[in-house]
Amino acid sequence: DVTLQAHLGAATAEEHAALYREAVALIELLQRRGGEFEDRDRYLPYRIAFDVEKLGWELDFFTRHFVLGYRGVQLTPAHRDALAEEWRAIVDELASEPRVLCHRDYHSRNLMLHRGRLHMIDFQDARMGPDTYDLVSLLRDSYVDLTDRELDELIAYFLALKGPADPAEFRRRFDVMALQRNLKALGTFGYQTIARANAVYIQYMPRTLRYARNNLEKYPRFARLHEILSTHIEELR
Numbered sequence: 254d255v256t257l258q259a260h261l262g263a264a265t266a267e268e269h270a271a272l273y274r275e276a277v278a279l280i281e282l283l284q285r286r287g288g289e290f291e292d293r294d295r296y297l298p299y300r301i302a303f304d305v306e307k308l309g310w311e312l313d314f315f316t317r318h319f320v321l322g323y324r325g326v327q328l329t330p331a332h333r334d335a336l337a338e339e340w341r342a343i344v345d346e347l348a349s350e351p352r353v354l355c356h357r358d359y360h361s362r363n364l365m366l367h368r369g370r371l372h373m374i375d376f377q378d379a380r381m382g383p384d385t386y387d388l389v390s391l392l393r394d395s396y397v398d399l400t401d402r403e404l405d406e407l408i409a410y411f412l413a414l415k416g417p418a419d420p421a422e423f424r425r426r427f428d429v430m431a432l433q434r435n436l437k438a439l440g441t442f443g444y445q446t447i448a449r450a451n452a453v454y455i456q457y458m459p460r461t462l463r464y465a466r467n468n469l470e471k472y473p474r475f476a477r478l479h480e481i482l483s484t485h486i487e488e489l490r
Contacts, residue, residue, distance in 0.1 A: 258361035281414040287354025303382035308344040315440035323443030339478040352381035359387040385430040462488040
C-alpha cells in the first residue's frame with residue numbers, strides 16, 4: 254500500500270538514491286523487453302502512440318484548461334495563432350522520434366514499494382512514444398523534487414544502461430519532452446480544479462511551473478513561446 258512518493262518521506266538518502274536507480278532501470282527494462290514483445294496484432298499498446306494528434310491535443314488541453322480555464326486568461330487572436338505554431342513545432346519534433354514502449358504515467362505515485370522492490374501500477378494507457386517519455390515522467394515528476402545533481406546522475410545512469418548515445422543531444426530531447434509533459438500536467442491540474450472541483454492538485458502547480466520556466470529559459474528556440482506564456486502567467490516570467 255506504499256507508493257514511492259509516500260516512502261520517500263521516511264527514506265534515508267541512500268534508500269532514496271537506490272530506489273530511483275531501480276526506477277530508472279525499470280524504464281530501460283520496459284523499453285528493451287517491450288521491443289522484444291512488439292506485436293501490433295496481439296497487443297493494443299503497439300498500435301497507439303504519442304503521435305502528432307495525441308501530443309497536440311495535450312498541449313491544447315493545457316491552453317484550454319490551465320491558461321483559459323484555471324487562470325482565466327483572454328488570449329488575443331495573434332497569441333492564439335502564435336501558440337498554435339509553437340505547439341506544432343514541439344509536436345512535430347517529438348512525434349518524429351523513434352518510438353519505444355512507454356508506461357505513459359510513470360511517476361512516484363504509480364510505483365509501489367512491496368517487499369523492498371518497486372512495482373508498476375496504472376499502466377492501462379501504455380503506448381509507443383519517445384525513449385525520453387517515461388524518464389521525464391519520473392525525473393520531472395510534479396509530486397517530488399530532485400536536485401540538479403540527482404537529475405544529471407540518473408540521466409547518466411539511464412544512458413549507461415541503454416547504450417551509446419550523445420549525452421548532450423539526449424538531454425536536449427529530454428528537456429523538450431519535459432516541457433510538453435509538464436504543460437500537459439498543468440492542463441490536467443487546471444481541469445481537475447475547475448471542472449472536477451478537486452483542489453488537491455493546486456499544491457503541485459508551482460513545482461511544475463518551475464520545471465516549465467527552466468526549460469523555456471534554457472533554449473533560445475523557445476524565446477517566443479516564453480514571451481507569450483510569461484505575458485499571461487506570472488510564474489513563467
